[in-house]
Amino acid sequence: MTDTPITVAVDAMSGDHGHTVAVESALSFLRDYQDVKLILVGDEAALRSALGRSIPPQIEIQPASEVVAMDELPSRALRTKKDSSMRVAINLVKDGRAQACVSAGNTGALMGIAKFVLKTLPGIDRPAMLSPMPTLKGHTHMLDLGANAVCTAEQLFQFAVMGSVLVSAVNGLSKPSVGLLNIGSEEIKGVESIRQAASLIQQADLNYAGFIEGDEIFTGAVDVVVCDGFAGNVALKTSEGVAKLVRQFMKEEFTRNMFTKLSAIAARPVLQAFADRIDPRRYNGASFLGLRGVVIKSHGGADVLAFANAIRVARLEVQKAVPMRISTLLASTLGESATADPMQETGRWMAAGGES
Amino acid sequence: MTDTPITVAVDAMSGDHGHTVAVESALSFLRDYQDVKLILVGDEAALRSALGRSIPPQIEIQPASEVVAMDELPSRALRTKKDSSMRVAINLVKDGRAQACVSAGNTGALMGIAKFVLKTLPGIDRPAMLSPMPTLKGHTHMLDLGANAVCTAEQLFQFAVMGSVLVSAVNGLSKPSVGLLNIGSEEIKGVESIRQAASLIQQADLNYAGFIEGDEIFTGAVDVVVCDGFAGNVALKTSEGVAKLVRQFMKEEFTRNMFTKLSAIAARPVLQAFADRIDPRRYNGASFLGLRGVVIKSHGGADVLAFANAIRVARLEVQKAVPMRISTLLASTLGESATADPMQETGRWMAAGGES
Structure with a gap:
């Protein structure tokens, strides 16, 4: 993990309002926080069109061709939607290109995919x-x-x-x-x-x-x-x-x-x-804790103020190294010989497939 | 069960405010409802003093020497407090002298004693x-x-x-x-x-x-x-x-x-x-449903308005014969050969020990 800058992958297609709110929220968030890079994941054309001509340098687009529906069965989303904006955003965390993912999508699918892709921390x-x-x-x-x-x-x-x-x-x-x-x-x-x-x-x-x-x-x-x-x-x-x-x-x-x-x-x-x-x-932005990475669930109906707050929560948890601290406290509490670096496996993923 | 009047036994000693609120609530309730008789259960001297000189004809006092404490273990209250205002009030329902009991006392004790004394309806x-x-x-x-x-x-x-x-x-x-x-x-x-x-x-x-x-x-x-x-x-x-x-x-x-x-x-x-x-x-006045009689739990901290409302709930449930109707619907729903009169056992109690 690099120290600077913090990179947050934003599932920009899920949620009740899709990419419209996600893009505006990203722009709004960046007006307050210049130390964060955002990777917007989704339909490239739609995202570019919503972003307009002058895309801020902190924004990157990562194409994804599918969207997990709000009422889709989580197990089905996990099995079949391999190129969904949600899955690709979580993959970015696994690959070390981002330290956090924010999504306003289907709660069950986000939890299922995050758990499958990122795995839980040792002891969780x-x-x-x-x-x-x-x-x-x-x-x-x-x-x-x-x-x-x-x-x-x-x-x-x-x-x-x-x-x-x-x-x-x-x-x-x-x-x-x-x-x-x-x-x-x-x-x-x-x-x-x-x-x-x-x-x-x-x-x-x-x-x-x-x-x-x-x-x-x-x-x-x-x-x-x-x-x-x-x-x-x-x-x-x-x-x-x-x-x-x-x-x-x-x-x-x-x-x-x-x-x-x-x-x-x-x-x-x-x-x-x-x-x-x-x-x-x-209060928007629920944390999925216990994963090898930061995953924040925004309310499905979030507007720009709410969605931007969820990105802020993601930034803060990365900054404070929440997953690492959980692992450390759990290891000391359980008195087990803990993995020194609970993010080790993510580190390995980074080495194997990380693009940055 | 007689049709008139409805008699409600009031545990007048329990709750955070004890007999002060209970007595005032009874008097307040009787100003709105003349068709109900109230048996106030508790310390006779205290109740008489709180009632003053002119006790309304609809009020009767039933002495009880003990009080179940708000934090008392329900099992202990059930085992040892045989002459508590709560127990005696519920006994009045069992004996057919009242059709309902209202108490602002310890929830667990009230439930335990009511279940032990009154028993559940068939099928519950x-x-x-x-x-x-x-x-x-x-x-x-x-x-x-x-x-x-x-x-x-x-x-x-x-x-x-x-x-x-x-x-x-x-x-x-x-x-x-x-x-x-x-x-x-x-x-x-x-x-x-x-x-x-x-x-x-x-x-x-x-x-x-x-x-x-x-x-x-x-x-x-x-x-x-x-x-x-x-x-x-x-x-x-x-x-x-x-x-x-x-x-x-x-x-x-x-x-x-x-x-x-x-x-x-x-x-x-x-x-x-x-x-x-x-x-x-x-909204004060929670109903304990499924018993062979009407038992209403008032909030422990109820004031006169709230406590009087709990007595009103008791009156209504007696008037509408709620326990009987539960038994009837349950029997027809389960398709069992139901007891024709689910209150039969109460009837027997009445015959055996009922004083009115």
């Missing part, structure tokens, strides 16, 4: 999906958000390690607190795998803060929330649903009659500040 | 906890909310039956639509028990609407949301957490400076209307 059974969530105090990070519906205690423990590393690397916290999502504080208290995970995390060199319940995700009680992908996905989607409900109720109340419409005008700056604060676009 | 493995949730279109009903962390397909099916009956009886919908809470719309799609439950519900005489995701709880996509207690509790608590976060963010934005404070004054009626609409007190 399955990658997990992590996203920041707003809290009363700032934000927390939750994983897994849906990649693994059912998890063993060992997997939950690995998630705790991965989440700790991410938050520690990205936010500079030395010992992020880790909570396990559970239910009730009485005897009816969750499932066996969670209790076992608690004891694994307690034994490890992590800052374990105990069980938390769904409402405590948002109080800022812990820096990392660990759960299986089913519970995580339910919590994530539920919070999105409530946020939408609240917005709709507010809109209805403020447009009820002439008087309420007037008060909406008076309150507009405040309502805008409030809306900005819970704007999900500010 | 375990009771489930149901609560209404606000949606864009009105409200939906979700179960289980935490009584059963892990569920079999058969249990999820029973929840679908119980939820359908509740909504049909209470809202007058002839065929409420039932959705199964799941994750993703791709291959990474939940767990085996949910897929099996889907086929059981499809085969039965229910209005099955398919899988829904967490955000769809709040769109009003379905009338009944079925899930295991772990996912349900996570969704419920998460939605409470987001609602609190939103309220806090709004408060912060509206109190930021002089100008925002002025606009808050201008917008006050609208903000109040909005706050009323998401007021959780309006």
Whole structure:
């Protein structure tokens, strides 16, 4: 891996808005970050046309002839779409031409292809999906958000390690607190795998803060929330649903009659500040952790602000060497004789087939 | 069971505010509903003192010397607190002196004692906890909310039956639509028990609407949301957490400076209307379904408005004979030769020990 510049492969064809949003997001991102090279992957003609005449020097185009559909079965995408923008973008990471991939495509396909092509880090059974969530105090990070519906205690423990590393690397916290999502504080208290995970995390060199319940995700009680992908996905989607409900109720109340419409005008700056604060676009960019490379999933319906934020997340994770740190902490935590360089295999790929 | 009047046993000592709120709630409830008799269970002296001199004729006091603590182990409460207000209130239902019990106490203890004393209806493995949730279109009903962390397909099916009956009886919908809470719309799609439950519900005489995701709880996509207690509790608590976060963010934005404070004054009626609409007190009163009697769990921190609403829920479920209807639909759905009167056993209890 070279130190400069960071190169991010952007799957520019997937997502609800395809290359239009991807190209604009790349240009928008580069206005803020000059230290990053972006490889836009997809239909060359379409991309060139969207980029216009003066293509910034930090942008490169990598042709790919296919697109993974949003509703395509992940297994089918993995088997048949060898020249899809998603697959080619991930290949660029495997080949060492990029250190990260960003895609707004089909979540299951992205996870399946990334896992198949990049492989997991030593000591990691399955990658997990992590996203920041707003809290009363700032934000927390939750994983897994849906990649693994059912998890063993060992997997939950690995998630705790991965989440700790991410938050520690990205936010500079030395010992992020880790909570396990559970239910009730009485005897009816969750499932066996969670209790076992608690004891694994307690034994490890992590800052374990105990069980938390769904409402405590948002109080800022812990820096990392660990759960299986089913519970995580339910919590994530539920919070999105409530946020939408609240917005709709507010809109209805403020447009009820002439008087309420007037008060909406008076309150507009405040309502805008409030809306900005819970704007999900500010949190766009879920990290697939546990892979030999950085893979960031943008929301399928992301607009330019949101997609550009996902690229920003990718840059940050490369800069902070998140995959390497996960491997290191996991090795020290498990007390195993770890591979000195967890990216070694990627290094080998680079030597074998890397083009840069 | 007699037709008039409906009698509700109120555990007047449990909950964060004990008998103060319970007594006031009873009095408040009786101002709206004269057709109900309330038996307040607890410390007689304390209750009489709180009631004052003129006790309404619809109120009766049933002494109980103990209280189940909010953090007491349910198994311990069940074993040792034989004269607790909670236990005595449930006994009144078993003995036929009341048709319903309302308690703001320890959820696990209430579930454990209710199940032990009242028993489940024929065909029901375990009771489930149901609560209404606000949606864009009105409200939906979700179960289980935490009584059963892990569920079999058969249990999820029973929840679908119980939820359908509740909504049909209470809202007058002839065929409420039932959705199964799941994750993703791709291959990474939940767990085996949910897929099996889907086929059981499809085969039965229910209005099955398919899988829904967490955000769809709040769109009003379905009338009944079925899930295991772990996912349900996570969704419920998460939605409470987001609602609190939103309220806090709004408060912060509206109190930021002089100008925002002025606009808050201008917008006050609208903000109040909005706050009323998401007021959780309006939804207080979770139903324990699947028991031979109506048991309603009030939030531990309920105030008078909220607690009185829980009593209202109890009255409605007795009036609509919810337990009987669950048993009838379950019997017809399973095609078994059902007990003609599922309350038969309660009837026997009444004959044996009922005092009214």
